[in-house]
Amino acid sequence: MDKTVMTLVFAATLLGGAGNAGAADAEASGLANVKQFTLEHNHQLVVQAELLEVAVAEYAGVIAAHDGDYAAAWSVDGVRLAKQIGAIRALWLDTSNQYETIEGIVAGIPATAKYDLILDAGNPGTEQEDVAEYDLSLPDGTVLKRPGNLFHGITEPLLWGMNESGIKLPVDLNADGKVTRGEMLFDANLGLGAVQALAHWAKMLETDMNAWKPNREDAFTSVVVMTPTVGDYFGEWKESQFISGEIGAFVAQSRLTDVQGIMNGCRKMYSEAISPVVAAGDSDLDSRIKSGFEELLTLVQDTQAREAAGAKFGVEEADALGNEAQDIAERIVAMVLQGAAKAGVQIRG
Known part of the structure; x- marks a missing residue:
């Protein structure tokens, strides 16, 4: 196990006893899993x-x-x-x-x-x-x-x-x-x-x-920084040839493929490395954040499946889908920030 992660586990054990130690073990394991996956x-x-x-x-x-x-x-x-x-x-x-x-x-x-x-x-x-x-x-x-x-x-x-x-x-x-x-x-x-x-x-x-x-601050920062970018990616999807018929920057494949990969990475960082921290302080908040990610990924996956099946999206519908994705993402981030505040985590600029 990474020395930084071991230190995190040891500190939490000293501070919080068996319950907090279990959460810290889960956090440390999650951080290590994210690094290994990457x-x-x-x-x-x-x-x-x-x-x-x-x-x-x-x-x-x-x-x-x-x-x-x-x-x-x-x-x-x-x-x-x-x-x-x-x-x-x-x-x-x-x-x-x-x-x-x-x-x-x-x-x-x-x-x-x-x-x-x-x-x-x-x-x-x-x-x-x-x-x-x-x-x-x-x-x-x-x-x-x-x-x-x-x-x-x-x-x-x-x-x-x-x-x-x-x-x-x-x-x-x-x-x-x-x-x-x-x-x-x-x-x-x-x-x-x-x-x-x-x-x-x-x-x-x-x-x-x-x-x-791997550390707690980086994990929270990563999710807070990257999740709200989904709106920008939907905007690029809208502007690509897959929506307007114009030749755009993303011609090799639909930008939604990239969106799904990026948002899955955000969800993995949350579920593996952050969820144990948030759940230790507020299990209901943790559940709502996880549900938010599921809602966001379902929206992306369903839209991509429609596109793959031959659906044609007009600019207005593409804008609506992008706005819906952005709204979900912003709700997720607001909740993650609540979890960060409760855990005393500083988001890095």
Whole structure:
């Protein structure tokens, strides 16, 4: 067991006797479980990112074999390139979904929050807030200063042909006799540099997550910070192609997949690490918080199931669903803050 968690258990035992000791044991076990869960998915994130890097390197190798002439590469190796792009997109989804599974935890912990900006949510340096603080070095020696997050800001638009400057050649990838939006050969130099960075920062996150000492303040802070973001994610879902028919930032899959992963992470942090603390002081409050998370996840899951079944959502309905999710999230946070106050927990800014 982590030394910090052992200290937490020992202190609670001294202060509260057998009852509090039992709650502290449950809290310590929950904190350890959350860390282990996060590390397991972080490891898979690293594995998938490395596979993605290999796949893009192979694609770049085909382009390089034709001296960087994308038209010549397509003319000679078009079938191979089309298969490579299909494989790259599948690997990207696997990599992204491993991160989304733990984003609700990673982004809420002060010691690891910077990785969420770099990997998934940060803005480019042209913005004033939430900038991803890194520079991207490309194989040809170009350095892109503060280019934005790697998943949704760089690689997804590039690999799905939404970044106009990253399109090197429109091509008929699916061999149906026509070229539609998203069918193209992408910039191999930018693609390789970006996936190399994904693998690098995934490993850096793993290092810092291993070093993280699970504690009560981080657990409460994570849930309080991340749960209310559900409204923003619903807004992104509304603005994506899945609602309006316009090509948006989230084209690889519905943003609701990400929402579900993030909110499941919030619920896990609460149920594993925070619930024992809240329940020790107010079991009814704990039950109401758990019910709130169930209500929130049910709303997300039902909406995603409708979407998967072919339902079309107008802007007004999407707004209503987003507002409902936000209302539930805010109620959850208000109750978690009550629990924090009763337990004397300081939420970290």
